[in-house]
Amino acid sequence: MRRVADQLEEQIVLGLLHPRERLVEDDLCERFGLKRHVARQVLSEVERRGLIERRRHVGALVKSFSAREVAELYALRELLETDAANRIVFPVDAARLDELEALQAQHDAAAAEGDLRRVFRVNMAFHRAFFALSGSQVLVDAIHEYERRTHAIRSVSIVFPPHLEKARAEHHQMIDALRRGDREGLIALCRAHLVPSRDAYLNAYHQRSAAAATFASFTGNGDIE
Template structure:
């Protein structure tokens, strides 16, 4: 069940499943060779992760977000992640720093190979390993939870090379700041790291609103038959 939920999570992050797209139990049963009760468990797990919402008369849909929800989620992530960065004790243990560098090396390789599934998983591993340095497991778990809840938001940016390259560069800058014990730079990087995916989603939402308004105007003027 968890394996299927993880696969669907990847597809949501990579934009293969779109916001408001329905997830139908019968389709899941056929596609993954599942019993119906297992398909229901998969949908419940995705809902628990904040990736799916259930609507009356529609069933399960990939979660979509209002502008306010996006803004509030990222504001909370900023609070959590900058707080974690502020708690990291310097100098950072050499073994832990080497572990983070190793994960990032794999992330670099996956990016060069355009293996976005590995990029996604290694990105999560990098963040978790980084925030463990805060020494607060409660904070690490909260960061992981809200990072996961924004996966559908990140789908707008993750497939574009310029966003991926920026994220990679910031990871390396974070490692360098850890090595130098530069807390101010580390906190600033954590804050800046969240901006591209948030703004890409907000911009896409704005562009869809403009397109919908133009379509409605054309229809009302009799341009569309």
């Protein structure tokens, strides 16, 4: 069950499943060879992770967000992640820095090979190791939870090479800031790291809204969702 939930999570963050796309129990049973009760458990787990929502008479849908929800989620992520960076005690243990460098080497290799599933998984591991330097497991868990809740938002940017290259460069800069004990630079990097995925989703959202308004003006239908 967890394996299938992980695969659906990957498909959402990589944009293979789109916001508002339906997840149907029968399809899951056929695709993954599941019994119906297991398919229901999978959907419950993916919903618990904040990746889908259930609507009456519609069923399970990949979660979509309003512009306000995106702004609020990313404002919260910024608070959590910059607080974690501010809690890091310098100098950072050399073994912890070596761990981050090893994870980033895996991230670089996966990006070079175009293996986006591995990029996603190693990126998550890098972030957990990085924020663990704060010394607060409660904070690390909260960061992970809200990072996961924005997977469908991140899908707009993660598959584009320029965004991936920027993220890789910032990871290396974070490690360098840790080695130098540059707290202000580290906090600034944490803020900047959130911007591309947030802005890419908001840009796409506003483009969809403008297109829907244009369509409605031509058809005379003023009911825009």
